[in-house]
Amino acid sequence: MSDTSLTRSAAKGSAQSFSLGRLLLEGRAFFALIAIIAVFSYLSPNYLTVSNLLIMASHVAIYGILAIGMLLVILNGGIDLSVGSVLALCGVLAGALMQGVELPVFGVILFPPVWAVVVLTCAAGALVGALNGALIAWFKVPAFVATLGVMYVARGVALLQTNGLTYNNLHGRPELGNTGFDWLGFNRLAGVPISVLVLATIAILTGLMLSRSSFGRWLYASGGNERAADLSGVPVKRVKITVYTLSGILAAVAGLVLSSQLTSAGPTAGTTYELTAIAAVVIGGAALTGGRGTVRGTMLGAFVIGFLSDGLVIIGVSSYWQTVFTGAVIVLAVLMNSIQYGKGGRKS
């Protein structure tokens, strides 16, 4: 009997709290984005134009792709600090492959076609991600430490590979049949940059995976309570290794897009991008403790960060101030997360 009254009072409580404040809290990333667009459109007539929005979106694509990988890891209750370095490593690898692979034994230089470059680069990203996952799932290294170590190693390997230099020629040559790398960063389909389409595709696929596939359910469960998930038959270790592997692959994709956009692949690319990706996920409302978060929120978070920093550039604010603003937004977002999850989340 006490049970029914308890449920009823709980239902009543949630009905009462469904107010404007609650709506603003739950949709905070969305409203923040609207506010950013409104303010900058007012300050600069060039901000709210289709061409500018598309350019800004292509900048967001890099962070967005990384942030989706980061979301998967954070949903699992982990963190991946290595994505910025993996991005650079994979970019450099792609650059090296475009220059040709010399096989001294046969005395030939192989020029793999662009599709092969993409596949090999993604495979390299997957490998590094799987290494992260194995360290964390099998050897019980804390995610923060494991990916911190891999962050340094990957950056170091990227620097070693080029001796600190940058590959500037990624165009390929028609007679070698390896042209087309620029397509990813420069071409448009129906006016939309390819990089944005890549982001949209990844976001939709990931969204489907999270909401509809059994893997998505496993991920939410093992992030919410790993012990309970384990005892319910969820393969928690496999889930863990898979999310880090996916994060590695997405870092490789981001590396390809970035080097294509810049038409160069340097070993110092993507420094601190992992932090931007984490920020996007957090602004999107995901809980760093795992189990809560959506692709939609993370996308909003990535757009908030991208549109904010590009807007500040457009209105001519010093880049030092940009850093301050971005930081303030992140702190505000985390504050709101703890307001949202702090009350109902901790029940004993």
Add this chain to the structure above:
Amino acid sequence: MTDIPAANPDVGEVVLAARNVAKSYGQIHALKGVNFDIHRGQVTTLFGENGAGKSTLMKILSGVIRPTSGEIILDGQPVAFNTSTEARDRGISIIHQELSLAPNLSVRDNIFMGREIKGPMGVDFAEEERQVRKLLEELEEDIDPLTPVEELRLGQQQIVEIARALSVDSRILIMDEPTSALSATEVEVLFKVIRDLTSKGVSIVYISHHLEEALQITNHAVVLRDGAMTAYAPRSEIDLEWIVRNMVGENYDLGSPPGGYDFGPVALSLREVTVADPKGGDYNVVDKLSLDVRAGEVVCIYGLMGAGRTELMETVAGRLRATTGEVVLEGKEVSHLSIAQRIARGLALVPEDRQRDGLVQTMTVGQNLSLASIASFTKGLFTQKKAEQDLIDRTIKEVTVKTSGGAAAIGSLSGGNQQKVVIGKMLATRPKVILLDEPSRGIDIGAKAEVFRLLAEGAKRGLAVVYSTSEVGECLSIAHRIIVMHKGHISAEFDSTVTKEQIMAASGESVAA
């Protein structure tokens, strides 16, 4: 060892009294107006089953939590403690049931944690060490004060906990299950210390599941049941039978073993299963245990804390690995299979701690219910919404969860309904054998009865049910067979005609062992 305390205990002056103390957590009433006195220089023991409110009452007396209503009277004056430090300053200290030591710190640092002895050069470690040595000598325990606590065995850690409480020089010392991990010799030493303390005028409040042990030391007995005091008497007027009767109650009906059908073939068979201590100790928590359970049979495993019940169940379910021995499900060896594979073959575990091991707090009621059977509603790449909803609705009805629906937050349910969700989750996998580790822990009597009714119904349909309990009343409900576990062995096996006293005697609930 067996001498009975002072013949006329009621002469002691009352130092601390509880008057109509009540404590509620939302809809749950943990304490419903309790009165009792603590006399100077005497031992008062609180008896009661899990969830009767003993620990809640002790936490109120020691200032850890505040009562919803009622008064605490210290030396004739009403007092209200806001923190345990305030209570400690007034001379009340507590030895908690769960050890509250920092494992990385040394014995010395733990004993003086939060009240370090200050010298001219910061903390006076030499003086602290001297005092710790003296305390440990009194407790006849040979521990170096500089040993990190994590290197001590559990019993020694409990001694450190006791030493910490003694080091405060309190007038009233509350001991919540101080002997659960102690050996018989250590218990004797502790009792000697207690007698020393009481002769110096210190009052002791004692809580123990070891009834006979507590009877040896106590001057007064207070019995709690479901948050209310059911009996209060001096030692000279009571015996074991009196305590059990008042603890368990007369009309404690959790059903009777389901009958009117024959058991099927052996569903689960354990053959000499041995499990090493998962925490790295050099003993076996389960020691060459063999057991057969037939389809339709309900088996109860009774035992004290640390008897190895949880480890046994986790080994059968696949979380722990057996060092030797076999787990056989319907004639097929499953020892090498993963948890998921065992669930698929029809072996399910409802874990003991539903918050830690049972529920995913970030998910809804429905998602929790369907978690263990995702494969059954997944076609190709995607889960089928309708199939999942059907499964959730069916299970909610089957296990009678009181909820506004599958989309409700799991935290909105009461403890009993949360427990039904955990049980429902495993029943939804259509198991042939279900293991339940303390399925009645922390739920009220009505929910208990419903849980047992569910299990009895399952058994009638041919489900093999194995449940564990530390409450003797629950053994005599729906179980066809009662297994008593003690230190990893089966120490006795009874049919449903056994008495509570026989079960308790077999579980090692005495220091005579």
